[in-house]
Amino acid sequence: MTVFRSSAMARQIGAVGTRGSRAASYVLILLSLLALAVARPAMAAAGPEQPSAKGQTAAAQQQEQETTEHVQVEGFRSAHWGMTEAQVKAAIQKDFNIPVDKQQTEENPSERTTVLSVIVNDLLEGAGKARISYILGYTTKTLIQVNIIWGTTIDPQVKPDRIVAAANQLRTLFLNSGYDRETVASNVATADGSITVFQGQDADKHMTLLRLVSTPAPAPSKQRGKAEPAGPTVVLLLSYLLDARNPDVYRLKKGQF
Numbered sequence: 235m236t237v238f239r240s241s242a243m244a245r246q247i248g249a250v251g252t253r254g255s256r257a258a259s260y261v262l263i264l265l266s267l268l269a270l271a272v273a274r275p276a277m278a279a280a281g282p283e284q285p286s287a288k289g290q291t292a293a294a295q296q297q298e299q300e301t302t303e304h305v306q307v308e309g310f311r312s313a314h315w316g317m318t319e320a321q322v323k324a325a326i327q328k329d330f331n332i333p334v335d336k337q338q339t340e341e342n343p344s345e346r347t348t349v350l351s352v353i354v355n356d357l358l359e360g361a362g363k364a365r366i367s368y369i370l371g372y373t374t375k376t377l378i379q380v381n382i383i384w385g386t387t388i389d390p391q392v393k394p395d396r397i398v399a400a401a402n403q404l405r406t407l408f409l410n411s412g413y414d415r416e417t418v419a420s421n422v423a424t425a426d427g428s429i430t431v432f433q434g435q436d437a438d439k440h441m442t443l444l445r446l447v448s449t450p451a452p453a454p455s456k457q458r459g460k461a462e463p464a465g466p467t468v469v470l471l472l473s474y475l476l477d478a479r480n481p482d483v484y485r486l487k488k489g490q491f
Contacts, residue, residue, distance in 0.1 A: 304412040307440035307474055310380040313368055315440075315476045317377045322350055322368050330354050345483035346372045358384065361400040361470070362392030371482030378476045385447075385469035394448075394468040401446050401470050405432045408442060417441075431470075441478040445471045 308314045312325035323334045330352060338351045348370040357364040361384045369379040385397050405420060413434030422430040432444040448468045475481070 304414075305436050306438070307436045307442055309377060310366070310368075310382070310474055313377055313380065315377055316374075318375065319348060319350070319370055322370070322377055326350065326352055326366075326368070342369075342483075347378075347483055348375070353388070357382070358400050358403070360396045362389035362396065364388065372484045374482050378482050380474045382472040383469060386467050387469055394466050397468045397470050398446070401431045401444065404444055404470075404472065408432045408434060408444065413442070435478075439477070439479070441473075441475040443471075443473045443475065443478075445473075447471065 309317070311329045313322050313329070314325075317325065319339075323337055326332055326337055327334060332352050332354075336352070340349050340351070341347070342349055350368040350370070352366050354364050354366055357366070363384075365381075365383045365388050367381045367383075368377060369381070370376060371378040384392070384400060386392060386394065409418070409420065409432065413436060417433070417435040419430055419433045422433075424430060427447070427449075429446040429448075430443070431446050432442065435441045446468070447470075448466060450466050
């Protein structure tokens, strides 16, 4: 399973990896919450299998594969792969009515890519504010990736359970969108404590990656006069990638050092 981790993602999320037994338990809780949305319908649909059911199921699956519309990951809304900075800015204004002078522009110093960012309210109902970042490639200077981040680091008022609910909603949507089945993964816990809620590619190898990153609430302090500890940190990151294997970012050449 290929998971692309750009430094732009890491910078925006911050240090939210989980460690220790408390962190491991928290990841298991989140996985359980994510799994509920899948387990309940499956249990409700279960029933006695008729002798000819296997043949009927195989035929139904073949027909489904022939008739299912296959997804095409072309960017996000009006912003499509290959657009220049000016075109992406125009697409942002069209989609979210945010003027060009209100859009934040910065450079990723390690990848030497240009990042256009905006904060959008209610992009996904109930999930609070979202930060959308459009990444322009190092050599092409055109759109190669879009990151969307929800969570307590973006909107401190949002409740963690709403972020988990948003993860469930998006996973269900993506699982039924016609991604290449050979590339699909769902609800996979990773070594850094995050959860790959969904990962899949279209026929052109454009990737959609949905990750849930969390840390439990810190332990209460025994010292008097300390402020109330913050609650758990939960961040949901959705990325659309033009080329996950060979992203257009700056790299040192072999043999230089």
